[in-house]
Amino acid sequence: MSHEYKGRNSKAIHAGFDPADHKGAVSVPIYQSSTFAFPNAEEGAARFAGTSSGPIYTRLANPTVQALEDCVAQLENGCGAVATATGMAAVSTVLLSHLRSGDHLIGTHPLYGPSRGLIDKYLSRFGITATWVPAADSAALAAAVRPETRMVYVETPANPTLDLVDLAAAVKVARSARIPLAVDNTFAGPHLQRPLEQGADIVLHSMTKSLNGHADVVAGIVVARDPAALAACRDAAITFGMTMDPHQAWLVLRGIRTLGMRVERAQENAWKIARWLETHGAVAWVRYPGLKSHPQHELARKQMAGPGAVLAFELRGGVEAGRELMNGVRLITLAVSLGGVESLIEHPASMTHKGVAADEQLRQGITPGLVRLAVGCEDYEDLRTDLENALVRVEAAAETLG
Numbered sequence: 001m002s003h004e005y006k007g008r009n010s011k012a013i014h015a016g017f018d019p020a021d022h023k024g025a026v027s028v029p030i031y032q033s034s035t036f037a038f039p040n041a042e043e044g045a046a047r048f049a050g051t052s053s054g055p056i057y058t059r060l061a062n063p064t065v066q067a068l069e070d071c072v073a074q075l076e077n078g079c080g081a082v083a084t085a086t087g088m089a090a091v092s093t094v095l096l097s098h099l100r101s102g103d104h105l106i107g108t109h110p111l112y113g114p115s116r117g118l119i120d121k122y123l124s125r126f127g128i129t130a131t132w133v134p135a136a137d138s139a140a141l142a143a144a145v146r147p148e149t150r151m152v153y154v155e156t157p158a159n160p161t162l163d164l165v166d167l168a169a170a171v172k173v174a175r176s177a178r179i180p181l182a183v184d185n186t187f188a189g190p191h192l193q194r195p196l197e198q199g200a201d202i203v204l205h206s207m208t209k210s211l212n213g214h215a216d217v218v219a220g221i222v223v224a225r226d227p228a229a230l231a232a233c234r235d236a237a238i239t240f241g242m243t244m245d246p247h248q249a250w251l252v253l254r255g256i257r258t259l260g261m262r263v264e265r266a267q268e269n270a271w272k273i274a275r276w277l278e279t280h281g282a283v284a285w286v287r288y289p290g291l292k293s294h295p296q297h298e299l300a301r302k303q304m305a306g307p308g309a310v311l312a313f314e315l316r317g318g319v320e321a322g323r324e325l326m327n328g329v330r331l332i333t334l335a336v337s338l339g340g341v342e343s344l345i346e347h348p349a350s351m352t353h354k355g356v357a358a359d360e361q362l363r364q365g366i367t368p369g370l371v372r373l374a375v376g377c378e379d380y381e382d383l384r385t386d387l388e389n390a391l392v393r394v395e396a397a398a399e400t401l402g
């Protein structure tokens, strides 16, 4: 593998792949094969013994998937990566490889709903307990450590409130307890935030979001700082059957080639939309790490290379206004997910977080008029016009109701 580059964009375009290893192919070939022939018995034995790195069987390793793993490992500055069938498979890989009966985990809230469900509903069956602390409360995180605590698991920025976890503070807690800090880095992505460089031990992604970026694949990945953690994750992913298929890997790699351009353009749009929404009469407040009004704006500047492309805002009209806005947009698509070239909007109180009890919703910062906007790469003027027209509808509906 050549390393004639250092920058994020060069890595996204070249890392993990050398055309000379693939008959000169400039795009990594899709090795659509479940199994790989050994030239002789000795080589077969060497591959199983791990003394030869050639492929054996696609659930264990596949050259196309390895190209993707090498690329993301370099983007995150990890020692290696294991690609998984979905983002949730990446979450499962991290938790199942590192925790056992009797262990305790500290997690931050709000957390991606299914990740929280995996811990509360399934890991609890195997005797693993959890303490949940607010994302922005570093003191509560430090205070939650017990003798049996075996992992700190955080998401920053958190979804959908855009609260940040102070990574340096979380690293300190994990280091002094001698336990790993795992970070779900899906929201920011490696172009804007690299937790391993800041002292985290494991990073995971739903590559369904910005890494792939085109709303056409579900996929995940785990990146580790040290080889022992990586080996544990790889073994769990292989044994539980959570590894990735080569065609999926090829699509994600194609998406990653333009990661920097997409993220920077979407972020520029998000920044403009956030500033404009702050001045709009139908909007009570806007939450975006790039705005000075974000309570952790300085922390965002410290630990992120940019505030990203997801923002949240509260409509004065509450739940009804949320519904009206969802039905009022035309260009912006009413759908969950984020990090794609297309802008997506959703209303957590009636959609992603409807299953969370009302008082728990408020505890997690999910207010009735909260809207999550995952900004894409369209033209800013078109996005603003679409929101402006939809907000006119919201205000008209409020007046009719009196």
Ligand SMILES: *Cc1c(COP(=O)(O)O)cnc(C)c1O
Residues within 6 Å of the ligand: 086, 087, 088, 089, 091, 112, 115, 155, 159, 184, 186, 187, 205, 206, 207, 208, 209, 218, 219, 220
């Ligand atoms: C989407 C998402 C996941 C789950 O990823 P899938 O690819 O849908 O399985 C996990 N964490 C975060 C923060 C996400 O946004």
